[in-house]
Amino acid sequence: MLNGKIGVGFIGAGPATQAIHLPTLARLTATFDVVHVCDVAASVGATVAARAGASYSTSMDGLLVDPRVDVVAVCSPHEFHAAQVIAACRAGKKAVLCEKPFLTSGQEATEIAAVSAETGVPIVVGAMHTFDPGWLAALAHWDDLPTTSHTIRSSVVLPPNARFEDFATELVARPDWPVPDLDDIEARAGLVHGGVMGLAIHDLPLVRSLLPRFDDVTVLSADALKPFGYQIVLTAGGKLIELHAAMTATWRPEWTLEAFSDDQALRIEFSPSYVHAGSATTAIQRAGQTRTFGPVGHNGYEGEWRTIAAIVRGEQAAPDLATLIDDLRFAIAIADEAAQVVRSAHGARAAA
Amino acid sequence: MSERSELIGRRGSLPVFAADGAHATSAGVLGSLPISYHHGEAASGGVTVIGGSSGWPRAAATAIRAGAAAVIVTAPEPEDLSPLRSGGLIVVDSVWAANPVVASAGAALRSAATAGARLECRVRIGVGRSLPAVLLDQLSLIRALLAPATDLHILHHCEHGFVGEARAAGIAVDLSAICTDAAPERADARLLTADGSVQVLIPHGDTAQPALLTVTGPYGALLAPTSYESGHRAAWRRLHHLLSTGERCTDLDDLEADIATASIYPEG
Numbered sequence: 001m002l003n004g005k006i007g008v009g010f011i012g013a014g015p016a017t018q019a020i021h022l023p024t025l026a027r028l029t030a031t032f033d034v035v036h037v038c039d040v041a042a043s044v045g046a047t048v049a050a051r052a053g054a055s056y057s058t059s060m061d062g063l064l065v066d067p068r069v070d071v072v073a074v075c076s077p078h079e080f081h082a083a084q085v086i087a088a089c090r091a092g093k094k095a096v097l098c099e100k101p102f103l104t105s106g107q108e109a110t111e112i113a114a115v116s117a118e119t120g121v122p123i124v125v126g127a128m129h130t131f132d133p134g135w136l137a138a139l140a141h142w143d144d145l146p147t148t149s150h151t152i153r154s155s156v157v158l159p160p161n162a163r164f165e166d167f168a169t170e171l172v173a174r175p176d177w178p179v180p181d182l183d184d185i186e187a188r189a190g191l192v193h194g195g196v197m198g199l200a201i202h203d204l205p206l207v208r209s210l211l212p213r214f215d216d217v218t219v220l221s222a223d224a225l226k227p228f229g230y231q232i233v234l235t236a237g238g239k240l241i242e243l244h245a246a247m248t249a250t251w252r253p254e255w256t257l258e259a260f261s262d263d264q265a266l267r268i269e270f271s272p273s274y275v276h277a278g279s280a281t282t283a284i285q286r287a288g289q290t291r292t293f294g295p296v297g298h299n300g301y302e303g304e305w306r307t308i309a310a311i312v313r314g315e316q317a318a319p320d321l322a323t324l325i326d327d328l329r330f331a332i333a334i335a336d337e338a339a340q341v342v343r344s345a346h347g348a349r350a351a352a
Numbered sequence: 353m354s355e356r357s358e359l360i361g362r363r364g365s366l367p368v369f370a371a372d373g374a375h376a377t378s379a380g381v382l383g384s385l386p387i388s389y390h391h392g393e394a395a396s397g398g399v400t401v402i403g404g405s406s407g408w409p410r411a412a413a414t415a416i417r418a419g420a421a422a423v424i425v426t427a428p429e430p431e432d433l434s435p436l437r438s439g440g441l442i443v444v445d446s447v448w449a450a451n452p453v454v455a456s457a458g459a460a461l462r463s464a465a466t467a468g469a470r471l472e473c474r475v476r477i478g479v480g481r482s483l484p485a486v487l488l489d490q491l492s493l494i495r496a497l498l499a500p501a502t503d504l505h506i507l508h509h510c511e512h513g514f515v516g517e518a519r520a521a522g523i524a525v526d527l528s529a530i531c532t533d534a535a536p537e538r539a540d541a542r543l544l545t546a547d548g549s550v551q552v553l554i555p556h557g558d559t560a561q562p563a564l565l566t567v568t569g570p571y572g573a574l575l576a577p578t579s580y581e582s583g584h585r586a587a588w589r590r591l592h593h594l595l596s597t598g599e600r601c602t603d604l605d606d607l608e609a610d611i612a613t614a615s616i617y618p619e620g
Contacts, residue, residue, distance in 0.1 A: 150512040151530045157544065220507045221517065226468050227546075231526065233507050233515050240508055240515060242528065246470075249547040252568050262479045262512075265534035285534045 006094070006312050009036035009069035011060055011084050012076035013048035014175065015161065016099050016126075019168040019274045021073060022052055024301040027276065031309045032071075038063040044173045060084060064091040071308055073097040073126075078197070082108035089121040094312045097304070099126045101197045102328045109325040122311050122318030124304060127327070129257075130205050131303030134268050134280025137293035139209070141284055146210050148261035149239060154203040156245040157254040160228075164253075164274040179227065185346040188224045189339040195230040196335035200243045203257050204334070205327040206268075210259055211237030214330045222338035223345070232338050236330075243334070263287065271299055279303075366399050366592065367392025369420070371411055373403040377426055377558070381584045388592045395420040399591065404428030404485075409435045416440030422591055426584065427557070429485040430611045436604060443591040444603040447489040448475070448539040448554045449496040450583035450590075453563035456576055457552040458497045460567050461543050462521065464550050465498055471525045475539045479531045483514055484617045486529045490539070491610040494520050494527075497541055497552070500606075501525060504613050514617075557583030 008025065010017045017037070025032045034052035039045030042058050049056035057063055063072070064087060072088035074081055074096065082103050088096045102125045103109050116123055129135055158164075165171050180187040196204075208214055214236050221233040229246040253272040258265070265285040271277040278295040285291075298306075310316035369392040370378035378401045382389055392398040396419035402411045404427040412423045413435040422441040436442060444450075465471070473494055477486050494501045499521035506516040515528040537556040542549055548568040555561045562578035594601050 150510075157549070220515075225470065231470075235508065240510075240512070242515065244472075244526075246544050248544065249570075250549065250568065251570070252548070252573065260476075260512075260530050260532045260534065262531065263533050265476075265532055287534075290535075 005033045006031060006309060007033050007035040007068040007070045008073060009038065009063045009066060009071070010034070010048075010073045010075055011038050011063060011088075012074070013037050013039035013041070013045045013056075014075060014173070015165055015171060016075040017073070018048055018171050019165040020301055021075065021305075022048070023168050023276065024305055025052075027298075027302060028305055028309075032305065033068075035068040036063045036066045041173065047172050060087060064088060064093075070094040070312060071097060073099075075099045078104055082112060085112060085123060086115045089115045089119040089123070092119070093121060095122045095124060095308055095318070097124045097126055097308060100201050101331060102324055104197070104332075106329060106332070109328060113321060113325060116321050123321060123324065124308055124311070124319055125324050125327070126304055127202060127205050128273075128300030128304055129202050129270060129280070130300070131307055132270065132280045132300035133296045133298065133303065134270065134282045134294045135206060135300070136303075138266055138268060138282045138284070141282075141291065141293065142266055143264070145259060145261055145264050145266060147212075148264065149210050149259045149266075150262070151240045151242075151260045152207050152210055153242040153256075153258045154200060154207060154244065155242075155254070155256050155258075156199060156202075157250065157252070158245075158247050158272060159250055159253065160247055161273070163251070164272050168274040168276075180224075182224055182226060185343060188346070189342040191224040191228065192222050192230045192232070192342050193335045193339040195224070195228070195245055196232070196243070196331060196338060199245050200230070200232075200334070201331045204331045206257055207241060208327055208330045211239060213237045214326070214333070217330070217333040217337060219334065219337040219341045222341040224342065230338070232334070234334060234338075271295070276302070365390045366421070366595065367397065368399045368401060369393065369395045369415075371395075371400055371402040371415065373405065374401040374426060377401065377403075377584055381582070381588050384585050385588055385592075389588065394418070397421060399424060401426065406431070409433050412436060412440070412442060413438070422595060424587060424591055426587075427485070427489070428607065429482060430488045430614050433604065433608050433611070441591075441594065441601055442604045443587060443594065443601060444492070444607050445557065445584055445587035446492040446496075447537075447557050448583065449489070449492040450557055450587040451554045451563050452579045452581050452583075452586040453552060453554060453565050453576070454493075454496045457541070457550070457563070457565045460550045460565065460576075461497050461541070461552075462499075464543055464545050464548075464567075465521050465523050466545070467522070469523050469543055469545045471498060471520065471523060472528075472542045472544070473525060473539065474528045474530070474541075475537070476530050476532060476535060477513075477537050479533050481531065483509065483529060484614060487514070487516075487527075487617050488607075488610055488614045490527055490529065491613055492607070493539055493541065493554070494518070494525060495606060495610060498525075498543075500609060501527075501613055504616055506616065506618060509618055554583075557587075560585070
């Protein structure tokens with residue numbers, strides 16, 4: 001650690017690094033120093049590194065041998081996450097933050113588990129809602145809801161990412177926003193799969209924490225929504241779950257997670273991605289009373305970096321890797337089956 | 353002057369007779385419409401209010417045969433309507449569709465329901481409610497807000513609620529009902545469009561808590577003026593208007609069609 005601060009190195013200098021993590025760490029300069037940025041695109045890496053006063057490189061190896069890097073943040077495309085997390089663990093870093101999705105397959109999960117056990121390096125997944133004070137308030141106050149709840153719904157209505165990226169930073173090298181051809185059944189299935197792994201995954205750890213088990217995921221209905229979104233109805237652990245997302249040209253973000261039992265109702269309203277607009281607001285209704293928690297000043301992004309600092313300083317235990325892997329397996333099970341339901345429904349329509 | 357309007361003209365206000373099980377609802381509404389209605393001792397010559405529990409069509413037919421000018425049925429359950437084929441004015445006081453917001457909400461929804469839009473109709477209801485009846489209430493609301501629902505398919509149902517899919521006015525409709533006693537009953541209809549939404553939150557017909565209609569577009573979000581009037585009171589006012597004007601009432605035909613649609617609800 002430099003001057004008592006924790007040195008951070010980023011693998012990948014894309015929108016997540018630029019619009020999420022650098023603005024977040026700029027709020028935590030007493031704790032963190034961004035010291036190294038690595039990106040295969042040298043100009044992007046150099047530009048982003050310069051914003052933070054960090055050095056840059058075009059290969060992961062250069063970052064991993066940098067002794068100033070205490071924490072490696074993996075913010076690359078999904079398919080590279082597993083190999084880079086493993087490399088960071090083997091490099092003996094103090095912690096690894098991996099953007100979601102943590103991994104993309106069960107095989108990768110097995111490999112990560114082995115490396116984590118071998119190296120003891122803490123791994124944190126950047127599922128920001130799990131660090132949001134609004135969610136943590138729900139965990140602390142929902143009493144028996146994980147046992148008694150019978151219906152869970154996640155609904156996300158957002159404008160395209162650019163709207164909030166542009167409030168969070170001034171982005172360089174913005175990726176193109178894909179416009180899938182929903183008449184192409186594979187594109188349609190891919191959109192649903194990608195929607196689960198890229199968007200629903202924010203809330204799936206929260207959903208899973210309300211389930212007694214998740215080895216019985218059954219998708220009842222799934223389809224893509226235009227221009228980007230999904231509508232998925234499933235059961236798991238004996239509960240009904242609705243996952244809904246619509247990214248439209250609206251200016252109005254609405255991101256909610258709800259859970260219901262016979263005598264309790266939970267509603268969490270999250271602030272949108274990218275921006276530092278405070279925490280979620282949580283309302284728990286029961287017996288004619290509504291208890292409200294939040295909002296407080298910081299959101300889940302800041303919460304996850306605060307957690308990393310506490311882990312590195314030995315003040316807090318690392319997240320349970322088995323829990324993170326189960327979260328991922330739950331997401332993959334839903335994504336795979338939902339995509340298959342899309343294909344099957346198309347096949348049935350074609351046959352008819 | 354029609355027979356109906358003569359009834360109003362002669363008496364100034366209409367006598368109301370509450371059948372068994374409808375006294376509490378009737379008394380509350382009557383107290384809020386003291387010029388339009390007054391208490392009556394028998395069905396003959398006035399309005400009879402009946403609850404919509406099992407057997408309500410026979411009770412309504414009996415009231416009509418006894419000389420009732422009209423019947424208000426509150427929250428009708430899906431039943432065989434053949435006892436009512438002989439005629440008579442029946443006004444349906446549906447749990448959500450009777451709310452006075454429906455006229456303005458319907459106009460907003462229908463104008464926004466273009467290709468690619470999607471309507472969610474989610475209701476929160478008390479534990480133990482008859483779910484086929486809840487589905488009928490939802491179908492009535494969808495009809496009132498947008499158009500009759502077609503192609504209904506129930507994806508999942510259990511004692512805690514149901515979730516289904518349908519179409520109305522050429523767009524997809526997602527329906528769900530969630531049973532909980534944690535919060536008051538409410539219907540939430542939200543139409544998502546390419547650049548905004550139309551959302552209406554409708555409380556149970558017992559309360560004068562206002563429904564909230566919000567239209568969101570590129571210009572911002574507009575909350576429509578609120579009406580602190582219960583669905584029951586709005587239904588009674590509508591009946592008074594029908595009797596005053598002699599306008600045709602399609603409630604029974606609409607209800608029969610919605611009952612047919614709801615009949616696919618799985619048994620057990």
